[in-house]
Amino acid sequence: MRYLIIDDEPIAHEIIKEYCDLLPHMELMKNCYDALEALDYLREHTVDLLFLDLNMPKLKGFEFLKTLSEPPHVIVTTAYQEHALEGYELNITDYLLKPFSFQRFLKAVNKVALSPTARTTSNSLHTSLKNSIFLYSDKKHVHVKLAxxxxxxxxxxxxxxxxxxxxxxIREKISDVLELLPSSQFIQVHKSFIISKNHLQTIEGNRIRINDIMIPIGKHYKDNLKTSLKL
Known part of the structure; x- marks a missing residue:
């Protein structure tokens, strides 16, 4: 995944690159210290992801974003939370408030990797990114294949x-885990359970069997499950 860092603070570049270096398939194309520098680069090159600061000299982050006819995925990195709504109206992927942890950063990058419109350098790379996520457990980052x-x-x-x-x-709420998983493959069937549709063996009354484990179906989730599975 080819990316740019657009930020006027050198320390921000260091942190983002350090985090990206912990992940496979992340390739830094250029460090841009203002939006005009990024515009010059993007006239001749394409990337998959922008890490974009908002409060920069010459041209602000969202003003820069509005000049792009076909912007790549954008993760905003800023100290100002009051611009979040405007960001989502511009279809950004995520909004990170500085200082952010690696775990929160990883969640944002996973959203890009799982996006059906993710731009990648090859079909094989797209498959690799789309079909896996990283989870933080026991002080290490575990690469998990969705299959x-x-x-x-x-x-x-x-x-x-x-x-x-x-x-x-992992130290995550189930609602946060659900955000990381593609709805085409996974569905919440109970307040305490998300299942893989591909591994579902049988539905017996209000229970689902997966690998000989019986998982309950919550009454508030049953209709959605039937619709999803076209039952």
């Missing part, structure tokens, strides 16, 4: 991610 993910079970402020052959416990 291996059976179900997610809530446990308070934690979630248990059950894979074929292993289980990962």
């Amino acid at each position: 291996d993910l059976l179900y997610v079970e809530a446990a308070g402020n934690y979630a248990k991610v059950v894979l074929t052959g292993s289980t990962i416990v």
